[in-house]
Amino acid sequence: MTTGFAARLGKPVRVLMLAGAAALVLAGCSSGPARPKPAELGPNNALLDVRPVWNNRINAVNFPLEVNVSGSTVTLASSDGLVAAIDARNGNDLWRVNVGAPISAGAGSDGFQAAVVTTANEVVAIESGKVLWRQKLSAQSFTPPLVAGKRVFVLGADRSVTAFDGQTGRRLWNQQRTGEPLVLRQAGVLVPFEDTLIVGLSSRMVGMNPVNGTSRWEVPVASPRGTNDVERLVDLVGSVSRLNDVICARAFQAGVGCVDARRGSPVWTKTANGLQGVSGDDNLVFGTESDGKVIAWRRADGERAWQTDRLQYRTLSAPLALGRSVVIGDSTGLVHLLSREDGSPLTRLTTDGSAIAATPVVASRTLVIVTRNGGVFGYQPN
Template sequence: MAHGKSFLVLRGMACTALMVALAGCSLWNGSGSKPVPADLGANVPILGVRQAWTARVGSVGGLPLDVHTAGNVVTLASADGTVAAIDARTGGDVWRVALAEPLSAGVGSDGKATAVVARSNALIVVDGGRERWRQPLAAQVFTPPLVAGGRVFVLSADRSVSAYDAATGRKLWSQQRPGEPLVLRQAGVLMPVGDTLVVGFSGRMVGMNPDNGTVRWEAPLAIPRGTNDVERLVELVGRTSRVGESVCARAFQAAVGCVNTARGSVAWTQPAAGAEGVHGDGDAVFGTESNGVVTAWRRNDGTRLWTTDRLKYRKLTAPLLLGRSVVVGDDTGLVHILSRADGAPLNRIATDGSGIAAAPSVAADTLVVVTRNGGVYGFRPE
């Protein structure tokens, strides 16, 4: 609890309680059984991929994990408080630290300072494998902190944004925003775009002055509607796709859209029933829907380019656009490599079967995926 608000909608909540309002639970059909996922058929590896290395970080289950990449280094965390920087070329540790307390959000990094948030509501900053400082927070945090410009920015579940000096931990400013009473226990939007801090509040993308938190512009991707708090939930979720001044994002179970951050205006929105973020480039934006359908939209106007139901009824991660491929993970631990042109399958890779815990990422020409059991896998083209 914080500021008198009750944060009730969490990713781990039973689907039966909210099946009508949360399309993220749409795989439950009301009869006590789930629809059978589409048959994948035989794997025909059109695009050759080999496993280059494996590593471990500890169980990620229950942690809204964001994998951070900078150069050749991948930084990630486990639910029990292990934070590790891994060399994507070899899979070996650059550094590793055990904070010995469970985490609620992680990780953010600028390649030097790494920030996570403990379930005890403590912001913890690590530098080179050693804890530099920690500061108490007033509310829970599910979005990885942003480390940029010598500062650490935190988006809390009470819809406050705070900034801290990355070297000392001194609090620089804090701004409170109004919003709906429910939030999601998953990562939201918190990113730098030029000299603007871009933050997701409910269904709005908001540009803030990083020096003091004042609002420069607001752009709504989705408007809360409905007769109760659950139906009105339209939180923006990570990951996002940024190309220059264009930032595209998903509003939970409501829409996908792009914002021109120079003007602070919405370029387009399209209805979309998904719970994970998007990725893309200057030509297209890609997303996964809650029923396992993968969709591509034209970036400049939101026109739908294609959809594929080959992964229907599988719970998918947010996608990664990688060259001519769109990469998604599923809850059985498979990594699906699809054609960016039409969604056709190019290859399928198995991991440890525990489910892919975060959107795939790339560093040092290596595709990196993390499983719920804490397996870290590096794949490269053959």
């Protein structure tokens, strides 16, 4: 495959599943000690002047949504089967379509074709607002399909990776990987790097040949710990941070690490107890921990640059590095912009009061936020 492969392409879910099975094994417990009270925020310092510029709406989002950015277009989906492409410059719909079944993973897009996975275990391809094709999968998927190089790639909950022809839906290849008996009901890692497909398989970042699915290299990001299957669960979770040849990712409740994707070699790994993906800039990698701490690691060596507990116990999204800020959503519908230099608060934004449903994204200089109630909000600095 040519380098065009890369050119066509940035409420924590704690449910665990038996790999390759439909039965739920473990969900968030309702009993036990009460969750600690979130830290008080204090007054909004408003050190950044950020204004709302538009809002739109989809329906409720109750799955691990990832908002896809391609140029000025953001593609997203709601739980009831709605898939929408929105112009980030003005918030207007480019198209909408309902795929006819609830959605479990999405959305993926290359700007021309979009794809989602339904709870009926079907991958559905969409073009110009119309369903192009659908294909049955061998297992559920919670990771948005990757649309790139005129192909659609799907990471299954059974740790299978499947490639489909983008125009016809013909199955091109399938690779199956055995591993731990439990997997996360949460988006994993499935991203392009030049002519390599980067996939998170259990605790390992794997570079695959997108033409046939063969493995080119594998690098562990964390090591399983504990004495039972739940404690040893270390699946890689999206989103990732890429700078040149280095891709940094989080292993669920185990660690954060960076891998040289050209050489297929580790750069560094650090123990960390987080649930969401990471973001970064030229110097730092940012992450949110399971207790609401926000941490910045030095990109060069993984040493900790700063940590803040100002958002502790607020159930945070994965971060977005944006300009001089780190953007993070919480479970009350607030969006926090922290200084990327030291984690101090710069400003915060209010949405519709429901939890932030996806990692914040930026498209055409517009910060786009999606909530669990289906609110889609665009913000720009003054």
